[in-house]
Amino acid sequence: MHKLRTIIKGILSQRTRSMLSGIATLCATAIITCLIAFFYATTQQMADEMRTIQKNTKIVVHLHPSEQRQSQITYQDYLTSVRPAFKDRAIAASKKTYVHVYLDDKKRSGDYFEQIACDHDYLLAHNLSLSSGRFFHESEFPQSPFVVIGYDVAKKLSIDEQSSDPVSFFVAKQSHDVLGVINKQQDKFFYGQNNANRTIYTHLKTHHANLLALDEITVQISNPQESERVSDQVRLLLREKFPNVNYQITDMSQTAKQIQDYIAKIRFVLLAFGCISTLVASINITNSMYAIISERFQEIGIRLAIGATATQVKRLLLTETLLLALVSSALGMVLGELSNMILIKYLNWDYTWHIFAGPVSFIMMTVVCLLSCYAPLLRVDKINPIHAIQRV
Amino acid sequence: MSKIIKIRNLKKNIQQHSRTITILPSCSLSIHKGDMVAITGQSGAGKSTLLNIIGCLDQPSSGQYYLNQHDITDLSCTARSLLRKETFGYIFQQYWLINHLTVVENVELALLYRSGHCRSNREKARNALDQLGILSHAEHYPCQLSGGQQQRASIARAIITKPNILIADEPTGALDHDNSMQIMQILKEINRSHGTTVILVTHDREIAGMCNKRLPMETLFTKKEQLYAQA
Ligand SMILES: Nc1ncnc2c1ncn2[C@@H]1O[C@H](COP(=O)(O)OP(=O)(O)OP(=O)(O)O)[C@@H](O)[C@H]1O
Ligand SMILES: [Mg+2]
Numbered sequence: 001m002h003k004l005r006t007i008i009k010g011i012l013s014q015r016t017r018s019m020l021s022g023i024a025t026l027c028a029t030a031i032i033t034c035l036i037a038f039f040y041a042t043t044q045q046m047a048d049e050m051r052t053i054q055k056n057t058k059i060v061v062h063l064h065p066s067e068q069r070q071s072q073i074t075y076q077d078y079l080t081s082v083r084p085a086f087k088d089r090a091i092a093a094s095k096k097t098y099v100h101v102y103l104d105d106k107k108r109s110g111d112y113f114e115q116i117a118c119d120h121d122y123l124l125a126h127n128l129s130l131s132s133g134r135f136f137h138e139s140e141f142p143q144s145p146f147v148v149i150g151y152d153v154a155k156k157l158s159i160d161e162q163s164s165d166p167v168s169f170f171v172a173k174q175s176h177d178v179l180g181v182i183n184k185q186q187d188k189f190f191y192g193q194n195n196a197n198r199t200i201y202t203h204l205k206t207h208h209a210n211l212l213a214l215d216e217i218t219v220q221i222s223n224p225q226e227s228e229r230v231s232d233q234v235r236l237l238l239r240e241k242f243p244n245v246n247y248q249i250t251d252m253s254q255t256a257k258q259i260q261d262y263i264a265k266i267r268f269v270l271l272a273f274g275c276i277s278t279l280v281a282s283i284n285i286t287n288s289m290y291a292i293i294s295e296r297f298q299e300i301g302i303r304l305a306i307g308a309t310a311t312q313v314k315r316l317l318l319t320e321t322l323l324l325a326l327v328s329s330a331l332g333m334v335l336g337e338l339s340n341m342i343l344i345k346y347l348n349w350d351y352t353w354h355i356f357a358g359p360v361s362f363i364m365m366t367v368v369c370l371l372s373c374y375a376p377l378l379r380v381d382k383i384n385p386i387h388a389i390q391r392v
Numbered sequence: 393m394s395k396i397i398k399i400r401n402l403k404k405n406i407q408q409h410s411r412t413i414t415i416l417p418s419c420s421l422s423i424h425k426g427d428m429v430a431i432t433g434q435s436g437a438g439k440s441t442l443l444n445i446i447g448c449l450d451q452p453s454s455g456q457y458y459l460n461q462h463d464i465t466d467l468s469c470t471a472r473s474l475l476r477k478e479t480f481g482y483i484f485q486q487y488w489l490i491n492h493l494t495v496v497e498n499v500e501l502a503l504l505y506r507s508g509h510c511r512s513n514r515e516k517a518r519n520a521l522d523q524l525g526i527l528s529h530a531e532h533y534p535c536q537l538s539g540g541q542q543q544r545a546s547i548a549r550a551i552i553t554k555p556n557i558l559i560a561d562e563p564t565g566a567l568d569h570d571n572s573m574q575i576m577q578i579l580k581e582i583n584r585s586h587g588t589t590v591i592l593v594t595h596d597r598e599i600a601g602m603c604n605k606r607l608p609m610e611t612l613f614t615k616k617e618q619l620y621a622q623a
Contacts, residue, residue, distance in 0.1 A: 003509070006497065013492035302488045305449055306549060307477035307505040310469065381469060385476075386449040389488055 010320045014295055021288040022328035028281035029329040029365045033336025034343070035274040037357035042267055044352075046260060057221040057253040059231055061238070063245055073242055078217065081241050085233070086219055224253040281365065282372045289321060289376035300380065301388025314377045318370075325369035332365070333358035395461075396557065396589055397423040397446060401614055402455035404441050416441040418455065419612040423605075428583045428590045430600040433609025439593045440485060440561050442612075446591060447480050447559045448472045477506060481555030483563045485593075487546040489534040496521060496530040499549045506553040520548040523578065525571075539566040547575060551582055558582065560592040564599055576602050 011018050063073060073082070219234065221227050231249050238245055293300065303313050337358040344353050404416035416438035423429055433439050444450040445457065448464070457465045464475065481502075489498045499517040503510070521527045524544040526537075534542055543566045550558060560579070564572035576599060583590045592603065600606050 006493065009492050298488075299490050299492075302490055303501070303505070304473060305447075305476065305482055305484075305488070306502045307473075307480075307553065309473045309477065309505075312505060384450065386444045389449075389484075 007316075007320055007323060010316065011324055013299075014292065017288060017291055017295070018324055021284060022324055024284045025281055025325050025328040025365060025369070026332035026335065028277050028284075029332025029361050030336035030339065031277045032274055032361035032364065033333055033357045034340055035270055035277070036360055037336075037340045037354050039267060039270055039274070040354055040357065041352060042263060042270075046263055049256070049260065057224045057227055057256075059219050059221065059227055059234065059252060060250045061217040061219070061234055062248045062250065063216065073217075073245060077242070082217060082237065085237050086230075221253070227251045227253050278364065278368060282368045285321065285325065285369050285372040286376060289317070289373050290379075292317060292321070293376055293379055297383075297388045298391055300383060301385045301390075304383060304385040305389060310381045310383070314380050317377060317380070318373055321373055322366070322369060326366060329362050329365040329369075333362045336361065394425050395422045396425040396427075396459065397421075397591075398456075398458040398461075399446070400456040400458075402442075402445060402452045402457060404438070404445065404450070405453040416445070416452075418614045419609075420455075420614055421607060421612050423589060423591060425589055426583070426587045427605055428580065428603045429592070429605045429607055430603035431591065431593045431607050431609065431612075432595065432600055435595075437609040439609060442609075443559050443561050443591065443593060447482055447557075448475050449482075479556045481550040481553055481558045481588075483543075483547050483550045483558070483560040483592075485561040485565065487534075487539075487542040489542055489545055489549075491534050494531050494533055495526065495537065495545045498534070498545060499552055502549045502553050516552060517548070520552045521545070524548050525574070540568070540571060543567060544571075544575070547578070551578070554582075554586055555588065557589045557591065560590065562593055562595070564594065564596065572596070572599065 217234075219230060221230050228251075231251060234249060238247055300313055303316075304310070337355065340353055340357065399419065399421050401418045401420055402416070403414065403418040405412050405414050407413075419438075419442065431439050431442070441450070445452050448467070452465065455465070456463060459475070459479070464472075467475065489495070490501070493501065496514065496517050499520055500513050503513045503516060507513075518527060518530060521530050524547060526541050526544050526548075529537055529541055529545075534545070537545065543563065547560075547563060550560070558579070563579070564575050567575060579590055579592070580602065582588050590603075592599075594600050
């Protein structure tokens with residue numbers, strides 16, 4: 001207890017320097033805590049992402065629209081030629097103009113999109129909020145402005161896809177028919193049929209047959225390594241059966257890989273940032289150790305003169321620095337964890353909180369502190385007490 | 393009686409702006425165990441320099457230094473620090489107390505380094521301060537004391553470890569006559585009861601007279617140097 005008091009007195013004998021050095025260590029620990037947490041979280045996310053990609057790789061064949069009908073693939077063609085060629089792996093065909101409206105976002109479970117379409121006014125009339133999806137502007141579809149709502153809304157309305165009678169509902173004193181609800185995994189996209197009077201969507205099952213031209217065909221791949229082969233297969237098939245069709249193939253696994261590369265780069269920057277913080281903290285500690293030694297040169301000389309060995313003096317200086325570093329990095333750890341928590345909670349950062357980041361950076365800073373003290377402390381061995389006392 | 397300290401042609405040079413200055417001309421002396429020696433001499437003669445070398449705080453540039461018949465001229469830093477710890481006690485001309493520690497902590501520190509952490513240290517330190525009449529200032533910081541009080545604190549720090557050799561650079565420089573006499577009594581007492589060899593530097597004839605041996609600086613210089621000094 002008494003010893004601790006003398007050590008604290010030693011630390012406080014250079015109040016400003018100790019405070020600055022403490023604050024620097026604190027900040028470094030806090031930053032490193034955040035970085036470690038973030039780094040770990042992104043690592044996990046990347047692994048998750050990778051798993052999803054492995055499970056759900058697909059390629060998308062974009063079919064370029066053309067003026068001549070013959071050069072396009074109709075839904076019928078798709079059913080008869082394309083789909084059988086890929087068995088069940090050709091999971092969807094779509095017409096792009098309408099495809100944009102699918103509502104996945106947070107209501108998504110796996111790759112399962114659920115949606116119905118209804119009138120914008122209806123939404124307003126029932127005070128339902130559109131959490132995902134979008135309104136289509138009249139200029140986009142002059143004949144029928146519409147809105148797409150989520151499946152949960154559809155459920156509220158008890159609209160059932162299975163029901164054979166067309167469901168109708170009233171909006172703004174007008175009756176509207178709901179032509180279908182899509183909630184099957186295979187039916188990822190749905191296609192509009194222009195009702196004469198504003199609205200509504202039809203179900204894929206009932207109306208895809210009417211699609212004259214497809215914009216996209218999606219093919220599911222079980223293994224990302226296969227994507228190349230499947231792409232070739234698609235090309236072959238299209239060349240053989242639809243020689244006039246212009247198309248372009250996007251390999252989604254490729255896109256995912258690009259995103260991964262991008263994340264990896266960000267992570268590298270993070271890592272570099274962490275290393276720099278650690279380095280700066282370590283330089284700071286080394287520097288402050290040198291400062292202690294030169295500021296307290298005389299005191300060190302006195303201690304040596306009255307019988308301290310160099311080892312005892314070194315131990316004293318080390319204890320003081322270590323105590324300061326421990327206290328400030330403990331505070332930094334708490335600060336780091338808190339800011340982590342706040343970032344996750346209030347800024348909606350999309351990663352989980354890992355408590356271990358704090359202790360890891362705490363231990364790291366302690367080790368860094370010990371290492372940084374090493375070189376300056378070697379100087380104590382060479383001090384001539386009388387030179388130190390007379391400050392020459 | 394055995395010679396505890398024997399110095400032959402000891403010399404100290406220092407480098408200043410690439411010039412070599414001799415701050416202690418070659419000198420020789422012997423001190424016996426249990427002696428109480430007063431070194432006198434004019435200011436700037438090199439008394440403090442000589443004491444620092446004797447006390448292993450500094451290294452001579454040339455010459456030999458025998459302590460208890462061992463040549464310790466070229467000892468390593470570690471060995472010197474062990475020697476300092478086990479053999480010497482110092483009273484500095486400028487006191488050199490540690491400013492951020494209280495007087496009693498300063499005194500205790502010498503004990504701590506000499507014999508490790510011990511509960512009785514604080515008590516011993518207070519006794520030493522009592523002996524020197526500054527117990528009432530035990531919890532004060534050095535900057536709150538007068539020069540004389542600081543000097544007495546530094547004396548307390550030096551004698552508390554009961555060193556074999558006590559080195560005192562003008563121990564009474566900042567004290568009035570009565571206090572000086574009292575300090576000298578204490579030093580004499582230590583010298584007598586523990587057989588401590590006391591080497592002190594003083595300008596005061598009366599103080600020098602209280603010692604059983606007087607060594608004026610001029611008599612220490614080796615012959616050639618003496619001539620050189622006179623010329
Ligand atoms: N570090 C140093 N650098 C330059 N000159 C020094 C140094 N130390 C001592 N000197 C010089 O060496 C000479 C002897 O100094 P020293 O302190 O030993 O004298 P002293 O006999 O103790 O004097 P005083 O009685 O005034 O204390 C002085 O002229 C001083 O200027
Ligand atoms: Mg002097």
